[in-house]
Amino acid sequence: MIRAFEGGRPMPEPFDALALDLARFQRAHVPGYARLCEARGVNLGRAERAIEAPAVPADAFKLARVFAFDEADAGVTFRTSGTTLGARGAHSMRNTRSYDAAALAFGRAMLAADLPPGAPVLVIGPSSREAPDSSLAHMCALFARDLGGASSVDPVSAFVRDGAIDVAGLRAHIAALGAGRPALVLATSFALVHLLDAVGAHGTLALPPGSRVMQTGGFKGRSREVSADELRRDVARLFGVATRFVVGEYGMTELSSQFWEATLVDPAARHAVYVEPPWARVVPVDPVSLEPVADGEVGIARIEDLANVDSAFAVQTHDRVRRVNGGFELLGRPAGAPPRGCSIALDEMLSSARVAP
């Protein structure tokens, strides 16, 4: 599928057929998935559509092994950044070939299709040296290696060291780029907020014309909070690019594919609307029945990712999404109604801003 996409050819097999093949494979080789199918009373042998196969809750990656091979064969394990109740989600792979192929194919199409070869790539986020088990750091390093040229910063050092942004180094590097070659900046929202704070309200780090900025991840609870629109505007001003050249990316450790805002490749596209590659899709489902909601309704994201060959072809997240023309809107976590009683809920515990004793 990835090769077909890169070659501009139609998909070689229907999505649902491939998805169900994967589901049956995972049912046979991932014990937890077999248990989930049994608990849900699902007979995959009779399933005709991918939606009939249960999605693996993202929480399961924190509780059990989600892979279809012997542990000794795990070549790489990506881990979620947050420690939820002492547990980090783990996504193991035999190798990253499928991950790399999927990330590069769609990332190149959405972010770098018009970039000349060897464009400078600047990573402002966790480096793969500082965060060797971060899938995001891996992706950024991959992009820097594949899309970047000699002017790219060594992706394992990037511009974040010991959790602090090397503003002086970044400024010097940008100044040395010259005006001729557009650059690609890969950054986390968290790092961008800190960079903006460090540079000041009127500071700039102007990039060459045609440059673009990838922005990913949330920053709630980790720094001052700003709205997505405000951050995008500030980032565009900081780097001297149009806002549509600030492109959002949505990914998860539990997935092998990423989703992108299409503003760079489609001037009519809106921010906060993400598009899927042909080998992945996002289905808003009802949080209780887990059935798809009506078109245009808000549901929680069931993400079907055919690049998750050896783990979970479908992952059930808690993120609210809505299908819109051309993609899906990411609406964040549900606010929820006030709970009854004084019993604490898991999410409340995780976000608890406790009153100082």
Next chain:
Amino acid sequence: MSRSLDDRVRDVRRLLAAAESVFHARARWAGAIAASTGLSPEGVELGFASLERHATDDELRALVASAGDAPHVHVVLSANVFVAPLRALAVARAAAPRVSVRSSSRDPVLTRALVEAAGDRAIALVDERDVAAVLPPGEGEVHVYGRDETIADVVARLAHRPDVTVRGHGAGLSLAVVTRAAAIESAAELVARDVVLFDQRGCLSPRIVAVEGDRSRARAFAAALHDRLSAWALQVPRGALLPDEDADARRWRDAMAFAGEVLQAKGHTIAVAPAGAPWWLPPPGRHVQVVAQDRLGDLSIPMAPLAPFVVAIGTDDAVRLGEAMGAWPARTEEARGRTRRAIRLSGLGRMQRPAFDGPVDLRWRRA
């Protein structure tokens, strides 16, 4: 202390008498309580059974000693099980000659009933949401029973009032520990009772049960608990879950089905966690995670991430658990002097009715 110990005990006894009177006339309020809490009518009836109406002299002296002393206590009841206002009022009245109380807007019934039945002119129901406006200048206290954001909001509103102390009782959770000495069947029955009360919406409800022994013993306990909860459901059906609770339940159930084993019935779910997995807090609504715990002394390791939120632990052997957990008993005793981060120890089947000796939450967040 401007009032004598006897005066304070007498004032608290008046509230207990009011509770007795409300209990006997409970049919008047049961429907409204069922509607506001989501409990089944049988669940409301069972909840009323845990409304304290009597207390020993020792308990009342302990309650008064724990209450402190203030000229005026304002009680904010935001999120609690429906019988909780009694203890909140008792602690406030023990502390102060003047008490004002703002009941939960969603669940005001029992507070109003108790205040009316008590006929104590020192206790006033107020609707004012601005806590600063309720308390006149001078030393006063606000006791807040609610979510953390409610407590934070009250603290923020009183930032300009250094004369006012805020005591926050936030949301929490409880655990049960079944030791090797316990008979599985009888322990399961007692834990089931603690789970069924208030459909686990109280912070005293056990949501994780650590069973001393190997995984097979944990599974045997889970099966027994499944059996007992099924039996309880015939007498006291689970009430309706809120949509968010239902969604959380689905999410938890699927994660546990993937990771471990799940025993499921219409009104409850029991999950046996895989060895070494982190404790994964179930949502309220009769959902229980059962974990095997080889050594009681190691309990603090898997419990650590939850520890700040643990209000109580129910066990069949508090002495042995206390010994095994080393420093815990000392902390518990200190807690009676309002030390922070203490955990109540209760007997199984008694978790929802701890001694009437002060607030149920001994963590005592003070702001």
